[in-house]
Amino acid sequence: MRRLFPSPLSPADLDDREWGPAELADLYAYPADLPAGTAWLRANMVSSLDGAAHHEGRSQPLSSAADMRIFGTLRGLADAVVVGAETVRQEGYRPARAREVFAARRAALGQGPAPVIAVVSAGLDLDFSLPLFTAPLVPTIVLTGADAPAERVAAARAAGAEVLVVAGEGPGVDVARVPGLLAGRGLTRLLTEGGPRLLGQFAAAGVLDEMCLSLAPVVATGTAPRIMAGPPLAVPERFALGSVLEDGGFLFTRYSRV
Ligand SMILES: NC(=O)c1ccc[n+]([C@@H]2O[C@H](COP(=O)([O-])OP(=O)(O)OC[C@H]3O[C@@H](n4cnc5c(N)ncnc54)[C@H](OP(=O)(O)O)[C@@H]3O)[C@@H](O)[C@H]2O)c1
Numbered sequence: 401m402r403r404l405f406p407s408p409l410s411p412a413d414l415d416d417r418e419w420g421p422a423e424l425a426d427l428y429a430y431p432a433d434l435p436a437g438t439a440w441l442r443a444n445m446v447s448s449l450d451g452a453a454h455h456e457g458r459s460q461p462l463s464s465a466a467d468m469r470i471f472g473t474l475r476g477l478a479d480a481v482v483v484g485a486e487t488v489r490q491e492g493y494r495p496a497r498a499r500e501v502f503a504a505r506r507a508a509l510g511q512g513p514a515p516v517i518a519v520v521s522a523g524l525d526l527d528f529s530l531p532l533f534t535a536p537l538v539p540t541i542v543l544t545g546a547d548a549p550a551e552r553v554a555a556a557r558a559a560g561a562e563v564l565v566v567a568g569e570g571p572g573v574d575v576a577r578v579p580g581l582l583a584g585r586g587l588t589r590l591l592t593e594g595g596p597r598l599l600g601q602f603a604a605a606g607v608l609d610e611m612c613l614s615l616a617p618v619v620a621t622g623t624a625p626r627i628m629a630g631p632p633l634a635v636p637e638r639f640a641l642g643s644v645l646e647d648g649g650f651l652f653t654r655y656s657r658v
Pocket residue numbers: 444445446447452453454456457458459483484485486487488490491520521522523524525544545571572573574575593594595596597598599601627629
C-alpha cells in the first residue's frame with residue numbers, strides 16, 4: 401500500500417508495503433475537536449470502476465484484502481456502525497468483534513471494546529435469532545419508525561436488542577435525526593456501511609460528514625445501484641479530498657464535506 405495524497409512526505413511513503421492497523425488508525429482517526437454532543441458520520445463503501453455497489457447482491461466480489469483491512473480499521477475506530485436492514489440481510493451481518501490491536505486506543509478514548517451495530521429498518525423483517533441480536537458484545541440497536549409492527553418490536557427486544565423509534569413525518573426513520581440521537585447516547589464517532597438506499601438518505605439529509613470510498617479496479621456492468629440511491633440534492637454537495645492510498649490498483653479515498 402502506498403500513500404498518494406497528501407503528497408508523500410518521504411520516499412518511504414511511496415514504498416509499496418503493508419500498512420499496519422495502527423498506521424491506518426492514525427490516518428483515519430475521527431476529528432478530535434468535535435463540539436460536545438455532536439456526531440461525525442463517516443461512510444465506508446466500495447465501488448467498481450463503473451459504479452456498481454455490489455455484484456449479485458454482495459460487496460465481497462468488489463473488495464480486496466487491503467479494502468477489508470481498512471473496513472476493519474474504520475470499525476475499530478467507531479462508536480457505532482449504522483447499517484440498513486437490507487445489507488444486514490444480504491451480507492449476513494454478525495456482531496462486531498473486539499480486536500486487540502485497537503483495545504488500547506479505544507480505552508484511551510473511553511470507547512467500549514467494539515462498536516455498537518445500529519440497524520435501520522421500517523418493517524423489522526429481520527431474523528432476531530441471529531448472533532447479531534442475541535450474542536453481541538454490546539447490545540445491537542434497532543432504529544425504526546413510527547409504523548414499526550408492534551410484534552416485531554417485541555421480538556427484537558426479546559432477543560436483546562434495544563429498539564429506538566426515530567420518527568419524523570414519514571412512516572420510517574427520520575435519518576436526519578439519527579446522528580443527533582446517537583450522539584445523545586454518547587455515540588459520536590459514527591460509521592455507516594450503507595447500503596446505497598440508507599446512505600443516499602443520509603447524504604440527501606445533509607448529515608454525511610465524510611466519505612471513505614474504495615474504488616475497485618474492476619468492471620461489473622449490470623444493474624447494481626451506485627453507492628448512494630436516495631432523493632436527489634438540489635445542488636450537488638462538495639467534498640474535499642483528505643487522503644488517497646493505493647494498493648493493488650485499488651484506490652482508497654477519503655473525502656470530508658466542505
Ligand atoms: N459497495 C458497498 O460498499 C456496499 C455497502 C453496503 C451494502 N452493499 C450492498 O447493497 C445492497 C443492499 O443495499 P440497499 O440499498 O438495497 O439496502 P440498505 O440501504 O442496506 O437497506 C435498505 C433497508 O433499510 C431500511 N431503511 C432504509 N431507510 C430507512 C428509513 N428511512 N426508515 C426505516 N427503514 C429504512 C429498510 O429496511 P426494511 O426493509 O427492513 O424496512 C430498507 O429496506 C446489498 O446487496 C449489499 O451487498 C454494498
